[in-house]
Amino acid sequence: MKFSLRQLSYVRAAARHRSIATAAKQLSISQSSIWAAIDSFESSFSIRLFVRQPSKGLVLTPTGKTLLERIEYLLQQAETLDAELLGISAQVRGELHIGCFAPIAPLTLPSILQGMTVRYPDLRIQVLEGDLPFVNSLLDAGTVDVILSYDLGLPSGVLFEKLGQARPHAIFASDHPLASQDRISLRDLGSEPMILLDLPESRTYFDLLFKIAEMSPNIIYRTGSYETVRSFVSAGLGFSILNLRPQIDHAYTGKQVACVPFAEALPMPSIGVGLRPNDYPSPALKEFVRECRRFFTPERCNRLFVT
Known part of the structure; x- marks a missing residue:
């Protein structure tokens, strides 16, 4: 083998910092050791890794960029193997x-x-x-x-x-007339006041559900907080649609909420x-x-x- 892992680590440090002086300081070695590693690697394989530009420091050549990816991967593999040999608790x-x-x-x-x-x-x-x-x-x-x-x-x-x-479900105050249903259709909720979890992507997802159900929701409150949604629902301000169920059925208000699955098959993240x-x-x-x-x-x- 014409190179060592230590030599490769010197080359990697020089490429990362684009500076021999900075790489040497980071590795606590002399600048001449970095230069020697680069020169040895280049001469061994008749390639050029870097171009020395006074204004920009070390600049990788196209060949150098390609090889650096391989060097990074090889050193990561070696470092991981070293850690694994020390045992899982140490790594x-x-x-x-x-x-x-x-x-x-x-x-x-x-x-x-x-x-x-x-x-x-x-x-x-x-x-x-x-x-x-x-x-x-x-x-x-x-x-x-x-x-x-x-x-x-x-x-x-x-x-x-x-x-x-994460299958979507409807959430109601525990004393809501629909809270005791085994299942409910989203289409049946068009006239119910709704509290929307108004977050990016979440909003787009809920819009998709409404389009599938061919309904226009009666949104009266919007909030970006999951627990605010649950608290508003528990206070009887409206229903909502969520995808996660906490371990407890109480909201921050101290009042209970009820989760009811939808009867129809709806997209789920x-x-x-x-x-x-x-x-x-x-x-x-x-x-x-x-x-x-x-x-x-x-x-x-x-x-x-x-x-």
Whole structure:
């Protein structure tokens, strides 16, 4: 073999920083060691990785750009293998950045992350919540490593693993005349006052349901808060359509709500985890995905989704 992993790591650092001096400082080695690694690699394979431009520093050649992708992948594989040889408890460490659709987070993440924080004390987890476009943009920009969300409006190429089907249902105050129904048709709710969960993508999804039912909803309140929807419903201000059911039937008002499934088959989003294409998942990310799979058991889905 004409190169070493250490040599490749020097080349990668130089490409990332576009500066020999910065790469040497980051690796705590001499600049001459970086130059030697680059010169040795280039001469061994008769190729040019960089063009030295005084105004721009190191600039990758087309060949260099292609090889850098292979070098990145090879070093990631080597680093992961090194971590795996240390054992699972040693490898799940560092940082994990999670994006989550806000209504999903309180119903899922506490249980998913509870065990991880106990088993892996050296793992630091950051959770960012928001509406669907915001969460999708976090993944697309590389701000988070993974998202737990719906498969609505996903960026192109995202690898999405479905873990459950979030069937829509109607929600009423517990004393509403329709609250005791086993099932109800969406078409029967056209005259009922409605509280809309008014979030991007969510709004588009609900509009689709109304078009399928050939109805115009009587929307009297709009809110971007899941719990505000439930509280308004519990106070008898109207019904709503949601896709998730909390473990308790009480809203923040202290009053109860009732969830009633729809009689007709309606489109339903999938809930799952989304990853960027071409990313090599870290051990911490792999463990998070495994925990998500463990969470979404058939029994849990039967409680979380109204069927």
